[in-house]
Amino acid sequence: MNLSTISAQVAQAVEEGLFKEQKTLPSWLFYDNQGDRIFQEIMGMPEYYLTGCEYEILQMNAAAILKRFQQQGAFQLIELGAGDGLKTEILLKHFTQQQADFTYHPIDISAAVLTQLQDRLSTSLPNLPFFPQQGDYDKALEKLNLSSNKRKVILFLGSNIGNFSATEAGAFLLRIKKSMHANDLLFVGIDLKKDPRMIQRAYDDSQGITKSFNINLLARLNRELGANFMLDQFSHYPTYNPETGEAKSYLVSLRQQDVYFEALQKTVRFKRWEHIHTEVSIKYDQQMIEQLAKVSGLTIEHQYYDCKHYFSDLVLMK
Numbered sequence: 001m002n003l004s005t006i007s008a009q010v011a012q013a014v015e016e017g018l019f020k021e022q023k024t025l026p027s028w029l030f031y032d033n034q035g036d037r038i039f040q041e042i043m044g045m046p047e048y049y050l051t052g053c054e055y056e057i058l059q060m061n062a063a064a065i066l067k068r069f070q071q072q073g074a075f076q077l078i079e080l081g082a083g084d085g086l087k088t089e090i091l092l093k094h095f096t097q098q099q100a101d102f103t104y105h106p107i108d109i110s111a112a113v114l115t116q117l118q119d120r121l122s123t124s125l126p127n128l129p130f131f132p133q134q135g136d137y138d139k140a141l142e143k144l145n146l147s148s149n150k151r152k153v154i155l156f157l158g159s160n161i162g163n164f165s166a167t168e169a170g171a172f173l174l175r176i177k178k179s180m181h182a183n184d185l186l187f188v189g190i191d192l193k194k195d196p197r198m199i200q201r202a203y204d205d206s207q208g209i210t211k212s213f214n215i216n217l218l219a220r221l222n223r224e225l226g227a228n229f230m231l232d233q234f235s236h237y238p239t240y241n242p243e244t245g246e247a248k249s250y251l252v253s254l255r256q257q258d259v260y261f262e263a264l265q266k267t268v269r270f271k272r273w274e275h276i277h278t279e280v281s282i283k284y285d286q287q288m289i290e291q292l293a294k295v296s297g298l299t300i301e302h303q304y305y306d307c308k309h310y311f312s313d314l315v316l317m318k
C-alpha cells in the first residue's frame with residue numbers, strides 16, 4: 001500500500017480508538033464520499049424526521065429570521081459544516097428575493113462538498129455573493145473576523161451539535177463565542193427529546209440505510225488503511241436512552257475475529273459481541289438547552305420550533 005495516500009488523521013483515529021479496552025471510532029469518519037452520499041439518503045428517509053422539521057422551521061420563519069439577522073444592517077452569513085446546503089437555500093432564496101445586504105460564507109472540511117454547493121447555487125441563485133472556505137471552523141472564523149466588521153451570523157444547522165458530548169458541545173460553543181463580537185448571532189439547530197421509539201427508528205430505519213452508513217465506516221478503513229474487516233461480521237446496533245437523551249450507535253462483532261491493518265502493520269482483535277462505539281446524537285430538553293447556553297456563556301435570544309416541537313433552532317448572543 002502506498003503510504004503517501006494514507007490519511008494520517010484516519011490512521012490516528014484508529015490508533016487512538018481501536019487499541020483500547022472500550023473501542024471507539026469518531027463519527028467524522030462516516031463522511032467520506034460514500035458516507036456523504038448515504039447521509040443524503042438518510043436525510044430523505046421518512047423515519048429521519050429531523051430534516052423535515054428544520055426545513056419547516058426555516059420555511060415558516062424565513063421573514064422573521066431575516067428581520068432578526070438584518071437588525072444591524074448588512075451581515076455576513078457564515079455556515080459551519082455547510083454540507084449540501086439544501087436547508088440553507090430556503091433562507092438564501094428568501095434573503096436574495098428581499099434584496100437583503102448580506103454575503104454567504106459556507107465553511108466545510110470537504111472541498112468536494114463546497115464545489116458541489118457552488119455549482120448548485122450558481123444556477124439557482126446566480127447573484128448570491130458566495131465566498132466558500134475550505135478548512136476547519138476555528139481558522140475560517142478567525143479569517144472572517146479579520147476581514148470585515150459587519151455583523152456575523154453563524155449558522156450551525158441540522159443537529160450537528162448533537163454529535164458532540166455535552167462537555168464537547170459546551171467547549172465548542174465557547175470557542176465560537178470567543179470569535180463573536182457583541183452584536184453577532186449564532187443560530188443553532190437542536191433535536192429535542194420526544195417519543196423514544198420515534199428517535200430509535202430514526203437511527204434504525206426499516207430499509208437499513210443507517211446500518212449501511214455505520215458499516216461504511218469499516219469499509220472506509222478497508223479502503224484507506226488496507227484493513228480487512230469482513231463487513232457482514234459486524235452488526236449495526238443503535239440505542240436511545242431517554243434519561244440522558246443520548247442516541248448512540250455501535251458496531252458489534254458477531255464473532256471473535258482479527259482485523260489486520262496493512263497501513264499500520266497491526267492487528268486488532270475483537271471478542272465475540274465486542275462493540276465499537278461510533279456515534280452519539282444527543283437529544284435535548286429545555287433544561288439541557290439552558291445549561292448548554294450557560295456553560296458556553298451565551299444568551300438565548302429566541303427559539304424557533306416546528307409545529308410538533310420535535311426540533312428547535314436557537315438564536316444565541318454573546
Ligand code: AVI
Nearest residue numbers: 042158159160162163210281
Ligand atoms: C449529522 N448528524 C446530525 C446526524 C445525526 O442525526 O446525528 C448523523 C446521523 N447518524 C445517523 N443518522 C444520521
